[in-house]
Amino acid sequence: MSSHATIEAENKALIRRWFDEVWNQGRLELVDQLRAPRAIATGLGEGNAVSEGPAPFKAFYANLHAAIPDLRVKIEDIIAEGDKVAVRLSGEGTHEGQAFGTEPTGRKIKFTCITIVRIVNGSIVEAWNNLDQLGLLTQIGLIPSSQGGDRFLTR
Numbered sequence: 631m632s633s634h635a636t637i638e639a640e641n642k643a644l645i646r647r648w649f650d651e652v653w654n655q656g657r658l659e660l661v662d663q664l665r666a667p668r669a670i671a672t673g674l675g676e677g678n679a680v681s682e683g684p685a686p687f688k689a690f691y692a693n694l695h696a697a698i699p700d701l702r703v704k705i706e707d708i709i710a711e712g713d714k715v716a717v718r719l720s721g722e723g724t725h726e727g728q729a730f731g732t733e734p735t736g737r738k739i740k741f742t743c744i745t746i747v748r749i750v751n752g753s754i755v756e757a758w759n760n761l762d763q764l765g766l767l768t769q770i771g772l773i774p775s776s777q778g779g780d781r782f783l784t785r
Contacts, residue, residue, distance in 0.1 A: 638710035641749045645708060645715045648754070653703040657764075661688060666753040673759035697729030698739065713750060719743040725770045732772055739769040 648664055651657045661684050671681050674690040681687065695701055701723040709716045722740045741762045748756040767773045 638715075640711070640752070641713070641715050641747075642708050642710045643753070644749060644752065645717055645747055646705060649703050649705055649719070651715070652681070652691075659690065659692075664754055666750070668753045669754050670756045671759065672757070673761065686689055689726050693729055696727040697725060697734075698722050698723035715747045715749065717745045717747070719745065730767060730770060730772060732770060735770050737770055739766060741766045741769075742778075748751070 645678055646662065648660075652660050652664070663696055665687070667683060668682055669684070669687075671687055674686060676683055685716045690699070694740065698721075701721060703719055703721045705717055707716075707718040707775060708718055720742055722738070725737050725739055742765070743761040746758045747754055764773065768775050776777070
């Protein structure tokens with residue numbers, strides 16, 4: 631295995647660990663170990679908000695887990711090239727906590743996310759996140775559904 635392939639394999643292993651141990655096992659102490667202190671994240675808040683450091687990520691994580699305490703994240707696809715890893719994720723759980731501007735609905739929800747992460751020297755230094763917030767908010771009733779199905783796919 632070339633050193634390039636080895637680095638890509640190590641980067642994929644780091645991201646698998648991130649989603650398994652941080653997201654699914656709740657091991658928040660690993661955030662400071664797996665991310666660089668000044669890591670940049672795009673897309674954790676409204677729109678494409680950019681944040682730096684662990685505090686905004688930890689707030690996002692806490693808010694999402696407060697709303698969906700039984701949240702489970704699954705890696706559907708993972709691709710590495712150079713210093714970047716792309717991940718297609720699915721998440722599911724029950725809206726049992728007060729968040730997103732509404733009372734708990736008790737509804738089961740599912741959502742998707744695409745994340746691209748840049749890793750340097752074994753640490754996450756940058757991440758771009760595209761979470762299906764519209765789908766999530768529609769499932770808990772904050773945004774009305776289109777009742778007629780996929781408006782963009784029909785004429």
